[in-house]
Amino acid sequence: MMRILQLNLNHCETTQDLLCDTISRLRIDVAILCEQYKNLAPPNTWLADADGQAAIWVQGGISVQERPARVHPYFTWARIGGIFFFSVYAPPRLSGIEFSALLANITEEAHGTRPLVIAGDFNAWSTKWGCRATRPRAPILLDSLALLDAVLLNTGVVPTFNGRQGSSVVDLTFVSEPLAPRVLSWTMSGSYTHSDYQAIVFEIEDAGTSTRPSTRQSCRCNARTLDADHFSAVVSGASVAPGTAEDMVSSLMDVITGRCDASMTKANPSRRREPVYWWTAEIADLRRSCLRARRLFQTSRGRQDEEAHGANYARRLLRAAIKTSKRRCWRQLRDEVDSDI
Incomplete structure (x- = not known):
């Protein structure tokens, strides 16, 4: 079983810091990232494009079986656990010709x-994945990835981006069609990211593994880690496509399973990972405060200025707490080294 996280870091230091905790807490194996704050050096297993716009971060000592012979602009790839992962960032500034050229490079490499x-x-905007309108990039993207027999995993209409200029679904996940049955869930995580972008989490079952629900280990969740507010919000807003009673029940159970995966961590003691060195109870509380402030802002009507001020204040407190904790840990390490000399 491989657990994947996908996120746009928006070139934000605090977002990349919080990613470390999210990866540990959600037991992520592979992080597909774009607009990273900085590329990480060894011993991190970190693969990046030529421009610092896309990256793949491999966790837990998992080996990279293949990687690009040379770096490319706006995308990178790696073969991990027998699966080829591509991380892509297509900036809005690219012209239609440049966007087509980027996709041509990706399809050639893939x-x-x-x-x-x-x-x-x-x-890229399209009504096919929940946007209000379809723009020229979408058909170019779909035509290009059709050459790779790729299918879209995105479900529902929950925005992957929520900013001052509005919301949209621009973070997309495609897989080759034969791989799709091995994807157990694709869902938006409720974790606070300190970014305008939401994290996406999905799991890929090992090849040849039975997918019967009664024996699927991935359904074992740690109920103590449940984010009840997020679970309630996303389930109440879930939609099920009309069909037979059996199809509708199956679709609803898929939604509930996916929301459980995003709202709780797996109960798997063998994969327990330690929190990042600078993590404190204060930072955890501030992160929860930021999450509450963000939800208030998103649901506010007529009080957006007030809620925006509260959200920004909570973000500043969190950012300052992380920096303070890092400095304190660095001083402690330095003092320990000095005392050993």
Whole structure:
């Protein structure tokens, strides 16, 4: 079983800091990232594009079986656990010709690579994945990835981006069609990211593993980690496509399972990971405060200025607490080294 996180870091230091805790808490194996704050050096297993716009961060000592012979602008890839993962960022500034050229480079690099995951922020709008309108990039994207027999995992209409200029679904996840049945869930995580972007979490079952619900280990969740507010909000807003009673029940159970995966961590003691060195109870409380403030802002009517001020204040407190904790840990390490000399 491989657990994947996808997120646009928006070039934010605090967002990348919080990602470390999210990866540990949600037991992530592979992080598909774009607009990173900085590239990480060894011993981190970190693969990046030529421009610092896309990255893949491999966790837990998992080996990278293949990687690009040379770096490319706006995308990178790696073969991990037999699966080829592509991380992509297509900036809004790219012209239609430049966007087409980027996709041509990706499809050329991905030719003959299966199974395949292509994920990232494409800045492409389409009603097919929940946007209010379809813009020229969308058909170019779909036509290009059709050459790779890729299908879209995004479900529902929950925005992946919520900013001052509005909301949109621009973070997309595609997989090669034969891989799709092995994807157990695709859902928006309720974790606070300190970014305008939401994290996406999904799982890929090992090849040849039974998918019967009665024996699926991934359904074992740690109820003590439940984010009840997030679970209630997303389930109440879930939609099920009309069909037979059996199909509707199956679809609803898929929604509930996906929301459980995003709202709780798995009960798997063998994969327990330690929190990041600078994490404190104060930072955890401030992160929860930021999450509450963000939800109030998103649901406010006529009080957006007031709620925006509260959200910004909570963000500043969190950012300051992380920096203070890092400095304190660095001083402690330095003092310990000095005392050993």
